[in-house]
Amino acid sequence: MKATVTTHYTATAKLLHWLMAALLFGLLALGFYMHDLPLSPDKLKLFSWHKWAGVSAFLLLGVRLLWRLTHRPPALPEAMPKVMRFAAHAGHLMLYLLMIAIPLSGWLMSSAKGFQTVYFGILPIPDLLDKNKELGDLLALVHKSLNLLFITVLAGHIGAALKHHFIDKDDILTRMAPRHSKENRA
Amino acid sequence: MKRITLALAFATLIPTVHAVEYTQVQADKSAVNFTYKQMGVAVDGKFRKFSSSLNFDPAKPANAKASFDVDLASVDTGAAEGDDEVAGKAWFNTKAFPAARFVSASIKALGGNRYEVAGKLTIKGHTQDLVIPATFAAQGNSGVFDGSFTIRRADFTIGEGSWAKFDIVANDVLIKFHIIAASK
Numbered sequence: 001m002k003a004t005v006t007t008h009y010t011a012t013a014k015l016l017h018w019l020m021a022a023l024l025f026g027l028l029a030l031g032f033y034m035h036d037l038p039l040s041p042d043k044l045k046l047f048s049w050h051k052w053a054g055v056s057a058f059l060l061l062g063v064r065l066l067w068r069l070t071h072r073p074p075a076l077p078e079a080m081p082k083v084m085r086f087a088a089h090a091g092h093l094m095l096y097l098l099m100i101a102i103p104l105s106g107w108l109m110s111s112a113k114g115f116q117t118v119y120f121g122i123l124p125i126p127d128l129l130d131k132n133k134e135l136g137d138l139l140a141l142v143h144k145s146l147n148l149l150f151i152t153v154l155a156g157h158i159g160a161a162l163k164h165h166f167i168d169k170d171d172i173l174t175r176m177a178p179r180h181s182k183e184n185r186a
Numbered sequence: 187m188k189r190i191t192l193a194l195a196f197a198t199l200i201p202t203v204h205a206v207e208y209t210q211v212q213a214d215k216s217a218v219n220f221t222y223k224q225m226g227v228a229v230d231g232k233f234r235k236f237s238s239s240l241n242f243d244p245a246k247p248a249n250a251k252a253s254f255d256v257d258l259a260s261v262d263t264g265a266a267e268g269d270d271e272v273a274g275k276a277w278f279n280t281k282a283f284p285a286a287r288f289v290s291a292s293i294k295a296l297g298g299n300r301y302e303v304a305g306k307l308t309i310k311g312h313t314q315d316l317v318i319p320a321t322f323a324a325q326g327n328s329g330v331f332d333g334s335f336t337i338r339r340a341d342f343t344i345g346e347g348s349w350a351k352f353d354i355v356a357n358d359v360l361i362k363f364h365i366i367a368a369s370k
């Protein structure tokens with residue numbers, strides 16, 4: 001066994017985790033909300049904001065992946081059974097894949113629908129797809145389905161964190177909590 | 187002798203060249219598109235249906251005439267929701283004003299293949315004078331007309347109420363046309 005066992009996430013990893021959590025919940029809520037609105041100037045405004053926030057989430061994810069690949073997260077508790085470890089890793093992998101696939105599908109959908117994404121109205125993001133109604137509708141369905149899957153995996157993620165905290169009473173939840181590292185360094 | 191027959195041949199040819207008048211607009215090969223800005227982002231659309239009558243002889247542009255009727259309910263904004271909205275009261279109000287109509291008043295040759303079409307455009311009960319630059323090219327039996335011009339939607343009260351401000355949908359709308367007409 002190596003001696004480099006860390007017991008907590010780095011401050012950067014925590015910041016990225018909670019920043020993205022807030023952003024992604026906002027994006028999910030905004031996405032479903034705006035989709036059902038009747039067409040109005042406000043709806044078009046919300047669509048643009050959603051797209052900008054979605055691109056931001058994708059960029060943040062890039063930073064987060066770089067950090068994750070260069071910083072080893074703390075090990076799982078020794079007592080955790082093999083199946084649970086596997087479930088935890090598979091769940092996290094799913095979350096990462098969805099955080100990549102969802103913004104990509106949103107961007108491709110926008111291109112296929114003929115509405116280019118221009119980040120904050122300033123930076124045009126190239127259209128990889130030409131305007132194509134059928135493809136646009138299909139990608140909208142893909143975007144929606146991936147989001148429903150995302151919500152399901154998130155429910156599992158949050159449920160697991162709460163189970164660790166309240167039932168297993170281990171430090172899985174607290175080690176991602178903002179102040180944990182300071183307390184533990186004592 | 188040879189010279190004279192050649193000259194004669196040309197002399198007989200020229201009138202037939204002059205007599206080509208393009209009148210049969212081929213709607214299926216023609217297009218009326220538009221581009222506008224939505225929150226600064228260019229978005230394209232088109233009209234699926236329009237009819238037009240045309241009399242254009244490149245040799246006599248002064249006698250040429252053109253009129254267009256664009257079926258506004260045939261608008262294609264790229265989204266069904268957008269099509270319904272734009273056909274509605276705040277935009278085109280197609281129930282009361284089904285067509286946009288352009289009627290030429292005069293057509294001027296600018297030299298080369300360039301022309302200038304002056305006329306009146308009526309949409310939603312509002313009429314504006316327009317001068318539209320256009321090009322013409324003969325292709326086999328057909329004449330190909332291309333051009334574009336910009337209108338301000340507010341001039342025609344297109345987009346009223348909550349849409350009247352230009353922060354989401356800009357005032358300027360670029361109209362592009364590509365018309366193919368056969369000669370008789």
Ligand code: HEM
Nearest residue numbers: 027028031032035051054055057102103106107117144147
């Ligand atoms: C992780 C980032 C993202 C999340 C969590 C997310 C979430 C959602 C959700 C939940 C919906 C509602 C789906 C529905 O009810 O049909 C939605 C719709 C939409 N999203 Fe995203 N989205 C993200 C990124 C993006 C990006 C990057 C773009 C474009 C650049 C985008 C463009 C859209 C559009 C245009 C819709 C509306 C679809 C419609 O109503 O037809 N999204 N998004």
